Amino acid sequence: MLKNKKLTFLLIVIISSFLFMTACGRDGGQDIPSAEDNSFIMNTLVQMRAYGENSEIAVEESMERIREIEYLMSRTLEDSEINQINMNPKEFIELSQESKKVLEEALYFAELSSGDYDPTIGPIVDLWGIGTDQARIPSEEEIAKALEFVDYNYLEIEGNRARVTKEGVKIDLGGIAKGYAADEVKEIVKKHDVPSAFINIGGNVLVVGNNVDDSKWRIGIQDPRHGRGNVMAIIESEDQTIVTSGNYERYFEEDGEIYHHIFDPENGHPARTGLLSATIITETSLDADALSTIAFIKGLEDGMKFVEDIEDVEVMFITEELDVYISSGLNDGFEITGPDFNLIEGGNIAD
Structure with missing residues (x-):
């Protein structure tokens, strides 16, 4: 720290x-x-x-x-630990020591910055699609809906396991x-x-x-x-x-x-x-x-x-x-x- x-x-x-x-x-x-x-x-x-x-x-x-590390933490690789957390809301997923450390650090910086850094920013990233061929400007209604799933408090770590507590929350460790x-x-x-x-x-x-x-x-x-x-x-x-x-x-x-x-x-x-x-x-x-x-x-x-x-x-x-x-x-x-x-x-x- x-x-x-x-x-x-x-x-x-x-x-x-x-x-x-x-x-x-x-x-x-x-x-x-x-x-x-x-x-x-x-x-x-x-x-x-x-x-x-x-x-x-x-x-x-x-x-x-x-x-x-990519195999463990990528959002887009089906078998990655991060994708497993995203695809199985409310279910604890067993973590490697590497993923546990990075998720713990992500929560640390989220709290330190009062949420300016937020590892659950995934729904907003997906909505805008920047860096893909689907990039667009979403409506304010779409943004407001996606923001309902952006809150680092929805990420829980318990021992060597982690989960998101709300369906629709998506972890993104790109930052x-x-x-x-x-x-x-x-x-x-x-x-x-x-x-x-x-x-x-x-x-x-x-x-x-x-x-x-x-x-x-x-x-x-x-x-x-x-x-x-x-x-x-x-x-x-x-x-x-x-x-x-x-x-x-x-x-x-x-x-x-x-x-x-x-x-x-x-x-x-x-x-x-x-x-x-x-x-x-x-x-x-x-x-x-x-x-x-x-x-x-x-x-x-x-x-x-x-x-x-x-x-x-x-x-x-x-x-x-x-x-x-x-x-x-x-x-x-x-x-x-x-x-x-x-x-x-x-x-x-x-x-």
Whole structure:
């Protein structure tokens, strides 16, 4: 669980999937054994590269571990534990330790955020269909009906079992499971004594150690107005995770309006808080996954106030005006490279 501390807070950013390559070609690392893989798992592109002895087995084992987590926690795989809970309301389903942990963390963050993060958001996700060929704008009546089934209090965990207590409630761990998977990869890399590695699970970036040449990793933050490969900032990082929630990741446009996939559980609509993205930098990817969603939904001011007491967490917001608000701990190792962005230190927002 998270601990408290005073911290000037929150930001939103996006990670360029391929920037882990930027520091890999420097002198000194060319003779080090390495391995990499790029696969489509958990409904997203997963990229990994590792350096050092045992790097090949670490990458292979990591990819298999991510697949195992998908089999347990996917909403769409018929035999997954999460789907079994959704399809058998009021009936307790036996859980693996992995699913139990993630469900417990989901409830923790739901309570911590007063419901801004809600693992029972599934009915709203299904209604809008964003990211599928069924994407549409539902009526207010449809949204109101779906919201009757969105409340994390309908999720119960008892020992190694869990259930939803109301028919129609659907758990969706899309805002937290990728973070858990990244943390599991970190444990595998360390188990095999691999000193340097990078994993990107659909924008959930985690680095182990330093880069191959012993410099810090340089992680590119995506310009939210453009596609991947367009970078507006760089964060230097070691043994950290960087996770972004943004309105440009999955969306559709109708009549000039963008409808994105980050839903406000209170009103059932895509969250509109004047932000383009929110990025969390910390040590645990599961935490960062949930916190980036919470920060985006709360918006700049409330997000700052929410995160300022969380220990060892840094954040960056990008507003629709292209103002970039960063927490005080990001002053070192953070560089804006996009000429259109205005850097503002965010400490006074929470005062």
